[in-house]
Amino acid sequence: MNLPISLTVNGVRRDIELADPRVTLLDLLREHLQLTGTKKGCDRGQCGACTVLVNGRRINSCMALAVSHDGADVLTIEGVARGDELHPVQAAFIAHDGFQCGFCTPGQIMSAIGLIHEGQAGDDPERVREGMSGNLCRCGAYAGITDAVLDAQKSLDAQKSLAQSDQRRSA
């Protein structure tokens, strides 16, 4: 059975014919669209390496059937930088040594972007750790990850208030 779906992936519309309904969103990204930044760790929703944003929300792409997400807007790690300019969360992970081997990092960064967007953690490191508990790091870079998320949140907040004051000036 051929299942046609269309997705917007990192701002680009992709029309895809699925030959098999079993394809997960993760396998679609990696095997069909060659977007291998999103990692397959456990493939069972336990490690968070496959985290992407779907319609702006972070989910485990290994636990999502691609066919069920027909029409969705997907953001992966490949889509967060602007050309050579890193996303503030990417820059913060480098500044704070938020990784060692790097395998979990795309998922950590996508999860952190989702967390900051959800706006529940604020500047409380305990809430950041709790909000990031769906992303495991075998290298144990958790201290750096927490610092990176807190720092990225601060710089994103600063960017936002700068943009707002620019808007007020031009108004």
Add this chain to the structure above:
Amino acid sequence: MKNFDYVRPTTISDAIAAAAEPGAAYLAAGTNLLDLMKGGVTRPNRLVDVTRLPGLDRIEPLADGGVRIGALVRNADLAHDPDFAKSYPAVAEALLSGASAQLRNAATAGGNLLQRTRCAYFHDVASACNKREPGAGCDARDGENRLHAVLGWSEACIATHPSDFCVPLVALDAVVEIEGRTGRREVALEAFHRLPGDTPERENLLEPGDLIVALRLPGEARRFSAHARYLKVRERTSYAFAVVSAAAALRIEAGTIREARLALGGVAAKPWRARPAEEILTGSRPSPAAFRAAANAALADAKPSGDNRFKIELAQRIIVRALTSAAAGTPQRIAALPASPFSSLSGALHDA
């Protein structure tokens, strides 16, 4: 994973017709179902995708002051809905203590009720499991069973229901709305899940084709909002299922408990309402002695099903702790570590 037909109906009646066929299963977020399918534990021939059904993703206030939660409302959306969290704080806390942020963004209210047990022998297709294969036997009985049931279990099955969400819901008299081949009906959540008996494969009252369309909380459930907690002991602080958990909700007037609700998670094949404990609490003044008496009553019929005698005392202690915390008052904001006993909130007794 076994292959399957995929259908995506756009009306509830088409969904019911498609799912009434033998071997069919409903798919919502799939956060539990896909995991089971990947492991070969569940092998449906057909998935009926309900995510496009209209009208099931709303949180609606009811005329009696209660709330109707559409079956497709995502866990995170419900937990962070300001009115809902204020009115039913123990339910919001239970939701936020479950799974991870990624899973809570996907998992649905209806799907939560239909989660399968986390018993390792159910998940391991090489093991004997009466739930997975009726009549096969139960390898958990003589296996690693320290996390298994202490209430309501049978020789055929000692598995527990893994939900957090269902625990405060059953305490607050939630109702399940079901649409099926013979029309719409509703059942109390307390009666929805079945104890294993000789048929552990039958986990709830659903018949082929039956679709959960909504959950309702009655208006009276809001009366507990000032004194409600959910506490959950886990083997790690976050992103783990309950070893035991308790939802406690009190209505206190002039220093006396006028009404009490108590339910336990992680102890049985269903969320466990502790009515004998509620009776003891009603009319008492909040005190350690009253809470201990309630805890003893709640576990009076408990017996270990294996290496899990400790869960009986643990459940009693978590009940005392949850009641103490509820009596002290619902926190203004959910703790950084939702439902965690390792939190220094007022009212917490670290030696309970």
